[in-house]
Amino acid sequence: SILKNEFVSSNKETFIEIDELFLNKLFKNKTPLYFLDVDNTLTDQGFLSNEKIEFISNFKYKENIILSTGKVSDAIMNVINDCKLNDNYYSCLNGSVIHKKEKYQIINGIGEVSEHIINSLMDKDVTFIFYYHDHIEVNKPLLQKDIDNLNKFNEKFYPCKNAINYKEIVKVLAFIDDNKTKEQE
Numbered sequence: 280s281i282l283k284n285e286f287v288s289s290n291k292e293t294f295i296e297i298d299e300l301f302l303n304k305l306f307k308n309k310t311p312l313y314f315l316d317v318d319n320t321l322t323d324q325g326f327l328s329n330e331k332i333e334f335i336s337n338f339k340y341k342e343n344i345i346l347s348t349g350k351v352s353d354a355i356m357n358v359i360n361d362c363k364l365n366d367n368y369y370s371c372l373n374g375s376v377i378h379k380k381e382k383y384q385i386i387n388g389i390g391e392v393s394e395h396i397i398n399s400l401m402d403k404d405v406t407f408i409f410y411y412h413d414h415i416e417v418n419k420p421l422l423q424k425d426i427d428n429l430n431k432f433n434e435k436f437y438p439c440k441n442a443i444n445y446k447e448i449v450k451v452l453a454f455i456d457d458n459k460t461k462e463q464e
Contacts, residue, residue: 310343317348317355325433327358335362349373352413354433375449376412383412393448400453410450425454
């Protein structure tokens with residue numbers, strides 16, 4: 280709620296156009312597409328069984344499989360490589376980004392509004408992470424419980440670089456410590 284009013288008013292005029300050619304390529308053939316959720320569906324706690332690898336490898340419409348994750352692309356590259364789906368499209372950050380090899384299209388991100396959000400969070404001295412399509416950056420050291428949670432789901436994060444590419448930011452996640460006393464706030 281820290282940024283609720285500012286974000287809503289800033290975001291009203293922000294629209295992201297979807298590259299029609301990119302999506303037309305995705306849906307070019309009339310055969311069905313098979314969307315497979317990666318996290319704890321295709322994988323079990325990040326582990327991909329040999330049986331699932333074999334099933335996907337022998338699937339008749341393997342080229343129509345689209346892996347989907349709530350995480351950034353780096354977090355599922357091992358599954359993509361193991362299943363030999365390197366030429367397929369895949370969806371990251373809950374459908375906000377569609378990838379194919381090195382190319383990607385941000386479908387729903389916060390774009391330039393992210394500069395306003397990040398500056399507001401810095402003013403509040405809040406720990407936060409922000410998501411690019413392929414990696415996560417953190418503004419200051421996280422608590423161990425937050426590090427453990429990110430590691431549990433194979434989410435790699437890096438210290439914030441000096442130059443932030445605000446247009447490419449898809450998501451910002453702030454960590455609010457409920458255990459602080461009123462004097463600490």
